[in-house]
Amino acid sequence: xxxxxxxxxxxxxxxxxxxxxxxxxxxxxxxxxxxxxxxxxxxxxxxxxxxxxxxxxxxxxxxxxxxxxxxxxxxxxxxxxxxxxxxxxxxxxxxxxxxxxxxxxxxxxxxxxxxxxxxxxxxxxxxxxxxxxxxxxxxxxxxxxxxxxxxxxxxxxxxxxxxxxxxxxxxxxxxxxxxxxxxxxxxxxxxxxxxxxxxxxxxxxxxxxxxxxxxxxxxxxxxxxxxxxxxxxxxxxxxxxxxxxxxxxxxxxxxxxxxxxxxxxxxxxxxxxxxxxxxxxxxxxxxxxxxxxxxxxxxxxxxxxxxxxxxxxxxxxxxxxxxxxxxxxxxxxxxxxxxxxxxxxxxxxxxxxxxxxxxxxxxxxxxxxxxxxxxxxxxxxxxxxxxxxxxxxxxxxxxxxxxxxxxxxxxxxxxxxxxxxxxxxxxxxxxxxxxxxxxxxxxxxxxxxxxxxxxxxxxxxxxxxxxxxxxxxxxxxxxxxxxxxxxxxxxxxxxxxxxxxxxxxxxxxxxxxxxxxxxx
Numbered sequence: 074x075x076x077x078x079x080x081x082x083x084x085x086x087x088x089x090x091x092x093x094x095x096x097x098x099x100x101x102x103x104x105x106x107x108x109x110x111x112x113x114x115x116x117x118x119x120x121x122x123x124x125x126x127x128x129x130x131x132x133x134x135x136x137x138x139x140x141x142x143x144x145x146x147x148x149x150x151x152x153x154x155x156x157x158x159x160x161x162x163x164x165x166x167x168x169x170x171x172x173x174x175x176x177x178x179x180x181x182x183x184x185x186x187x188x189x190x191x192x193x194x195x196x197x198x199x200x201x202x203x204x205x206x207x208x209x210x211x212x213x214x215x216x217x218x219x220x221x222x223x224x225x226x227x228x229x230x231x232x233x234x235x236x237x238x239x240x241x242x243x244x245x246x247x248x249x250x251x252x253x254x255x256x257x258x259x260x261x262x263x264x265x266x267x268x269x270x271x272x273x274x275x276x277x278x279x280x281x282x283x284x285x286x287x288x289x290x291x292x293x294x295x296x297x298x299x300x301x302x303x304x305x306x307x308x309x310x311x312x313x314x315x316x317x318x319x320x321x322x323x324x325x326x327x328x329x330x331x332x333x334x335x336x337x338x339x340x341x342x343x344x345x346x347x348x349x350x351x352x353x354x355x356x357x358x359x360x361x362x363x364x365x366x367x368x369x370x371x372x373x374x375x376x377x378x379x380x381x382x383x384x385x386x387x388x389x390x391x392x393x394x395x396x397x398x399x400x401x402x403x404x405x406x407x408x409x410x411x412x413x414x415x416x417x418x419x420x421x422x423x424x425x426x427x428x429x430x431x432x433x434x435x436x437x438x439x440x441x442x443x444x445x446x447x448x449x450x451x452x453x454x455x456x457x458x459x460x461x462x463x464x465x466x467x468x469x470x471x472x473x474x475x476x477x478x479x480x481x482x483x484x485x486x487x488x489x490x491x492x493x494x495x496x497x498x499x500x501x502x503x504x505x506x507x508x509x510x511x512x513x514x515x516x517x518x519x520x521x522x523x524x525x526x527x528x529x530x531x532x533x534x535x536x537x538x539x540x541x542x543x544x545x546x547x548x549x550x551x552x553x554x555x556x557x558x559x560x561x562x563x564x565x566x567x568x569x570x571x572x573x574x575x576x577x578x579x580x581x582x583x584x585x586x587x588x589x590x591x592x593x
Contacts, residue, residue, distance in 0.1 A: 440579025
């Protein structure tokens with residue numbers, strides 16, 4: 074702990090030397106030590122129930138007040154890393170594009186034609202840049218920052234076979250498989266470049282690649298001159314805060330048919346895609362704006378997204394994500410996520426009966442069906458020759474008839490119940506398992522607590538995955554590092570599937586209330 078404290082102090086001193094600083098305090102507050110970049114508005118603190126290590130307020134902060142500045146010279150970008158001529162030359166020779174598109178990176182930047190590189194290649198280059206700087210060790214200009222990056226992550230691409238199956242839901246399993254395959258494919262694509270750069274063996278492994286890719290996915294911030302984004306020392310210590318419930322004007326966007334839909338694809342590419350805050354922002358932009366790069370001060374500036382009291386954790390909104398998307402890109406999920414949603418299997422005729430996009434047909438985190446899902450079901454339950462005449466009522470959110478509403482409500486309740494029934498474990502079983510994971514001091518205690526549980530088959534699968542199936546007495550057993558990481562991800566999987574099931578259960582309760590209202 075003492076060594077960790079000293080390392081943190083050294084890192085904050087290094088950051089201060091680069092010009093990184095939180096905002097100046099009010100005149101009646103003392104100035105922070107010039108040997109640290111923090112102390113006026115923020116401090117590094119531990120928040121065990123809300124993200125772990127993060128940034129806390131050292132004084133009361135006003136909403137919209139600037140709380141941190143990170144100059145451009147401190148940002149780690151492709152442009153800044155590729156000032157290294159060896160790296161620059163190697164990248165230019167290993168472009169995966171056609172010969173007509175292969176140009177020296179610097180020339181491309183100067184010509185403003187960086188779009189010639191595909192987005193996937195851009196990200197691959199940034200990952201290589203990170204590993205390249207890691208390989209430099211203490212000679213890297215970002216060494217103090219790199220030493221403070223997490224040693225491991227829990228993004229879906231790092232899930233093993235057991236943790237992937239523990240998610241249980243086909244959609245989540247498929248997203249995980251896709252993330253794993255994507256990481257492997259990009260690693261193979263970059264191997265020739267990394268070998269040409271004579272990476273040390275430990276930086277050529279798939280494990281190292283996935284770690285670097287996870288760092289880029291979970292920690293990069295948006296910058297206007299590079300689609301890949303940047304790594305921002307100190308600025309990436311902010312933990313996540315969800316945008317909150319959709320306001321009425323935002324909900325209105327959901328009511329548009331798919332051919333008129335509005336969305337921002339940047340919100341689903343991973344990384345912390347935040348934009349510059351301002352006093353004049355409207356209620357819509359406020360949801361996604363906490364900071365950004367400001368040309369006039371040549372720095373990344375962060376603003377308080379709410380009023381904070383001294384000691385509060387100061388949070389940052391990266392964008393609107395479901396819990397599955399948070400797991401995929403960042404490796405965590407929220408206990409209460411107002412932007413979470415659940416998709417249920419729908420009959421093909423439901424999709425064909427409406428112009429709503431498939432992405433808009435879901436159940437909200439509170440169990441209520443989305444506007445689009447209700448509209449699609451109402452149209453689907455209407456005879457085809459009558460749909461055109463009632464379309465205007467459906468699109469205004471009106472019920473068509475009592476019989477129509479009762480039919481779709483019963484169908485929705487039955488579908489949710491079927492999905493729950495077909496999953497390997499129940500809500501109660503998952504709750505007991507999760508409680509055991511939280512309350513156990515050691516693995517022996519965990520095994521003792523779970524003895525009477527019906528989820529023992531899943532536990533034995535975990536033991537088998539880590540060659541522990543023949544152990545009969547777990548007293549004094551210390552899990553290997555790999556097993557501990559697996560158990561942490563297992564816990565995340567159980568948390569996710571439990572949230573998923575509770576949404577379905579809440580939807581059934583919602584449907585019962587609707588049906589009861591017709592009986593009365």
